[in-house]
Amino acid sequence: MSNPQTAAGDFPVATIRAMFPALQRAGDFIFLDNAAGAQIPQSVLDAVTNHLVSHNVQRGGRYGRSVTVDQSVADARTSVALLINAYSPAEICFGMNATSFIRLVSLGIGQMLAKDTDEDRDEIVITDMDHDANIATWLALESAGAKFKWWRMREDGNLHVDDLRPLVSDRTRLVACTVTAHSIGSIVDVASVADIAHAAGAEVFLDCVHYGPHGLIDVQAWDCDYLVCSGYKNFSPHMGFLWGRFETLKRLPTFREDFIPNEPPYKVEAGTFIYENVAGMDAAVQYLELIGRNLAPSNNRSRRENIVAGMGAIRDYELLLAREMLGVLKACGATIYGVADETRINERVPTFCFNIGKLSPQRIVEEMAEMQIGIRDGHMYAPRLMKRLNLSMDSGAIRASLVHYNTVEEIRRFGEALRTIIAKLS
Numbered sequence: 270m271s272n273p274q275t276a277a278g279d280f281p282v283a284t285i286r287a288m289f290p291a292l293q294r295a296g297d298f299i300f301l302d303n304a305a306g307a308q309i310p311q312s313v314l315d316a317v318t319n320h321l322v323s324h325n326v327q328r329g330g331r332y333g334r335s336v337t338v339d340q341s342v343a344d345a346r347t348s349v350a351l352l353i354n355a356y357s358p359a360e361i362c363f364g365m366n367a368t369s370f371i372r373l374v375s376l377g378i379g380q381m382l383a384k385d386t387d388e389d390r391d392e393i394v395i396t397d398m399d400h401d402a403n404i405a406t407w408l409a410l411e412s413a414g415a416k417f418k419w420w421r422m423r424e425d426g427n428l429h430v431d432d433l434r435p436l437v438s439d440r441t442r443l444v445a446c447t448v449t450a451h452s453i454g455s456i457v458d459v460a461s462v463a464d465i466a467h468a469a470g471a472e473v474f475l476d477c478v479h480y481g482p483h484g485l486i487d488v489q490a491w492d493c494d495y496l497v498c499s500g501y502k503n504f505s506p507h508m509g510f511l512w513g514r515f516e517t518l519k520r521l522p523t524f525r526e527d528f529i530p531n532e533p534p535y536k537v538e539a540g541t542f543i544y545e546n547v548a549g550m551d552a553a554v555q556y557l558e559l560i561g562r563n564l565a566p567s568n569n570r571s572r573r574e575n576i577v578a579g580m581g582a583i584r585d586y587e588l589l590l591a592r593e594m595l596g597v598l599k600a601c602g603a604t605i606y607g608v609a610d611e612t613r614i615n616e617r618v619p620t621f622c623f624n625i626g627k628l629s630p631q632r633i634v635e636e637m638a639e640m641q642i643g644i645r646d647g648h649m650y651a652p653r654l655m656k657r658l659n660l661s662m663d664s665g666a667i668r669a670s671l672v673h674y675n676t677v678e679e680i681r682r683f684g685e686a687l688r689t690i691i692a693k694l695s
């Protein structure tokens with residue numbers, strides 16, 4: 270990765286793949302189930318190993334190894350703050366995964382609703398395009414008095430902010446929506462969501478789990494109030510993080526043992542989290558910075574500027590992959606759920622959900638597995654979306670999800686495999 274390269278066609282994918290041991294060891298296997306979790310670069314593995322070998326102790330002690338853990342957690346907060354453009358590292362909370370963080374925030378907001386702290390604001394807007402983690406967690410607040418408004422996906426495979434406007438009023442407490450659908454890949458105009466919600470005095474909770482590996486996150490530009498990510502979708506081991514505005518987190522009721530400071534991020538982090546995986550997340554941010562740094566070397570660029578450059582290059586390359594995949598699926602006669610119009614390609618990431626006529630998704634995915642291609646079938650943890658698309662929860666659809674280490678050659682092999690399978694099963 271030593272040459273400055275900017276065009277998507279010049280994206281140094283071979284050099285990048287060489288940084289991922291799992292890809293090097295995979296032989297013929299093609300990873301096309303990245304939406305369920307991405308592979309991790311050697312530098313991330315090294316950070317995890319280094320933690321476990323050199324300072325696998327509890328933080329908060331006075332001896333060197335423990336002090337190092339404190340420093341490593343602080344460094345990770347700084348890195349993740351840069352990754353998402355947080356106002357301060359103290360707004361970054363570490364934990365197990367996205368779902369438990371969404372529930373933690375929903376429990377806090379539920380307590381506020383029950384205590385009438387929020388007076389007449391008892392409505393929560395949810396969408397039928399989200400992962401159920403960002404729906405069921407809010408619906409659970411019905412017993413706390415919450416009422417729900419559904420922001421529904423249009424026929425064209427995306428949420429439209431014009432449909433959100435009439436749902437938001439001075440009764441709205443929160444709008445909870447995804448930045449990008451993990452099932453069908455559609456990108457939502459979340460900055461406009463925040464404009465609409467804030468104009469009515471409501472807050473915005475963004476599920477950024479699926480968008481995370483695909484593009485630049487900017488909580489300041491998006492002007493949201495909460496945002497959640499899963500590290501394991503972002504080239505890190507299994508962990509999750511929550512961001513919230515400092516004052517918002519300060520107000521949020523959380524469970525806290527008596528010895529825990531009543532301050533973010535500590536009041537949000539129940540118990541010990543997985544320090545080695547947090548060290549891995551720090552290294553994953555540095556990996557993304559490295560992509561930006563190597564594409565256009567400069568001594569003067571800040572860490573954030575390198576992230577901006579790296580994620581910009583990833584986004585451009587992934588658009589190329591998305592176009593290629595769209596062409597392959599159309600040539601195979603697939604019914605594509607989500608944005609299928611090439612002129613709207615900017616509205617999607619390379620995550621494709623489809624069916625092939627009446628052929629069984631399960632059978633197609635099993636055949637793909639035989640051919641060393643890992644894709645997924647089923648309901649994609651999105652029961653409301655399945656209903657919206659008239660798909661059964663039992664069979665659902667097929668999802669092939671790419672990230673920046675995938676290649677055009679892999680897409681072509683996937684296309685050949687799909688044609689062979691269609692011929693066999695038809």
Ligand SMILES: Cc1ncc(COP(=O)(O)O)c(C=O)c1O
Pocket residue numbers: 304305365366367368369400402403447449450451476477478479498499508509
């Ligand atoms: C968009 C989206 N939200 C939430 C989740 C749940 O994340 P976690 O497994 O970290 O709880 C997922 C997991 O696939 C997801 O894709």
